[in-house]
Amino acid sequence: MNQEQNSNVKxxxxxxxxxxxxxxxxxTYEYLKKDGHWQTQSREAYDRGNGAAILLYNVSFKTVILTRQFRMPTFINGNRNGMMIEACAGLLDKDNPEDCIKRETEEETGYKISAVKKIMEVYMSPGSVTEMLHFFIAEYSHAMKVTEGGGIAHEQEEIEVLELPMEEALQMIDTGKIKDAKTIMLLQYVRLKNIL
Incomplete structure (x- = not known):
């Protein structure tokens, strides 16, 4: 979507x-307020690049593939064991979003997928983080499992692959076992669109 540059920001x-x-x-920037006065403001912005996330689903078995891994920021903010259940995701690393998510899917989950469907682009924390996340969904089958997954050792990843019934995954949102925004959004998208 093409948008005009905001002339109210310098x-x-x-x-x-x-x-x-x-x-x-x-x-540090100047912002033209509605009353016609320019105001100097400053904000901090964390730039980690853009990313992609995917929910793998199986229509026949009514299951989804999620991951579990340790996340330090959650550990220091109330998540006692620091473990998070999430959809597969990763940074683009100069790839296009589709190539990135195919690579991340194989690295993290061990599933080699060829067909993905992009469903949306989202700023996950626009008040402080520049990242835009590209959301995908894809069907998987057990025949697509080519490795154990688990992530890349030199990236210090230790990822557990979970295959869960869709209903159980949705209940985990209600019970607080799933607290990751991208995962909740993907699960709800699949449910709202009657995919599973």
Whole structure:
């Protein structure tokens, strides 16, 4: 979708605060308020690149493939064991979204998929993170399982692959066992569209 540049915003300065893992910048800008006055504001924006996420589903068995892994930010914010159940996802790493999600699916889950359907693009935390996430769904079968999955060792990934009945996955949202936004959105999309 083509959008016009917002003429009510003038960026004054960009300062890199950290570039250890990804990049945290302080952006200072002028913003034209509705009353006609320009106001100087500053915000921090965390740039980790864009990503893609996918929900694999099996119509015959009414199951979905999810993953479980340790997530440090959740551990320091109330998730006592730090483990999160999530849909497969990853950063684009200069790939197009479709190639990225096919690669991530094989690395994380062990399923080699060829056909994916893109369903939406979403800013997951627009107040502080620049990332746009590309959402996909795809059918899977057990014949597509080519490896055990589990992620890439040199990326320090240790991912457990879960095959769950769709109904159980939906109940896990209600019980709080699934608290990941992208996963909830994908599960609800599949349910709302009567795919499973």
């Amino acid at each position: 960026i004054i300065a960009r300062e890199v605060l950290s570039s250890n893992w990804y990049t945290l910048r302080k952006i």
